[in-house]
Amino acid sequence: MEAIRDNAAPIPPADAWAAATAVTIGHSLDQQQAAALAAGLDAAYQYHRELCGIVANGTYKFEKHRGDWIDWQQLFYLCDPNVYLLTGDGGLQQRIARSPQKSQLLDLRDFLRRLGFTPKH
Secondary structure, eight states: OHHHHTTOSOOOOHHHHHHHHHHHTTOOOOHHHHHHHHHHTHHHHHHHHHHHHHHHTTOOOGGGOTTHHHHHHHHGGGGSTTOOEEEOOHHHHHHTTTSGGGGGEEEHHHHHHHTTOOOOO
8 A cells, every 4th residue: 555655556457456366375367267356356456446546645544544454355255246244334335336246235224224223323
């Protein structure tokens, strides 16, 4: 993120990002495999891309966003279409709004309302 802030690292396309992610765990992917992994990790990629845009604008306060890395890591689970995440974090939802996996990220308040509860905030 600091390299993005300093304009030293451009945001790669999704398939290149996926291939680089695979390399970090010791796997080399061909183009077809990278495209498949990119599709499975789309929410995580979109989150990363949006976050990098905020960092590049210079408005990101690193000290106030310590949980962003954890949020990003949780999005990797969405590669399984049977996995859903329940969150009250509107920022997380906004950052993956372009992803087809956004429907796997459930809003806590809406979820509670559907169960007949009235959220307090």
